[in-house]
Amino acid sequence: MGELKDRYIRFDWAIKRMLRDKANFAVLEGLLTVLFEDKTQIVEILESEGNQLVETDKFNRVDIKAKNSKGEIILVEVQNTREVYYLERILYGVAKTITEHISLGESYGNIKKVYSISIVYFDLGKGNDYLYHGQNRFIGVHADDELQITTKQEDALLPKYPREIFPEYYIIRVNEFNKVAKTPLEEWVNYLKTGEIEPETKAPGLSEAREKLKYYSMTPGERHAYDEHLNAIMIQNDVLSTAKMEGLAEGRAEGRAEGRAEGRAEGLEEGWAKGKAEGLLSTARKLKSMGMPPEDISLATGLTIEEIQEL
Structure with a gap:
């Protein structure tokens, strides 16, 4: 029976079919918490054209679009096979999400920050790491300082960095992970790659995955x-x-x-x-x-x- 208990459904399958269920939010919340290094709670899973296969809009395919407790939008996409113009598609998906979630005539102040997480199982290019993070920061060419913008918020003028508004991008290159998993992030990437979860894991979301994503619990x-x-x-x-x-x-x-x-x-x-x-x-x-x-x-x-x- 030990062998039956130790086999789990891979994340790329679960994200399309099981992790949209509120009862299973804890699994995805665990991955986001580990990735962002901040406790992340999903308020709801948002539906959009990105969850449909539309011939005229094929580039905007997103496996899960979620909203966290801050109202920020999180795009999670799993890509198993090589695709041309992959970076361009990520950019397009983020840009479209921003426009989808602000109504015509609505104040630009209502624009929510978007996080794009791409989990790729193919050779995306050159690089020695399995996790890459991109963020917009405006740095002085001569002074080497970071630009702060004065913005109005709740009738007060407050300083704000562009990185607090502009999208952030995470790319997880699953096949590049070849380490013994010691940290929660490494445990998660190992699960993404192999579908294996250590019985004694304390990584957020993985203990829930062990209970909810058992292979032999499926019909x-x-x-x-x-x-x-x-x-x-x-x-x-x-x-x-x-x-x-x-x-x-x-x-x-x-x-x-x-x-x-x-x-x-x-x-x-x-x-x-x-x-x-x-x-x-x-x-x-x-x-x-x-x-x-x-x-x-x-x-x-x-x-x-x-x-x-x-x-």
């Missing part, structure tokens, strides 16, 4: 859907990785051949480009054969819908 049908979800992620990542390696290999080979014939620099450049293009086409064909929608294939590869339909 057989739910377990089957969950297992298929994990298999699909593995297949997609394998397809993308294989295609990337094939594209690089073809690019190097053609680059070397053309480099010898027409000049090494030009040949390498053209070979890499051609290899990359052929790798993307190969990826798109495989994802299409798996039944992935053309819109998602387009996001993953950068190919147009028309190009995908012609494959």
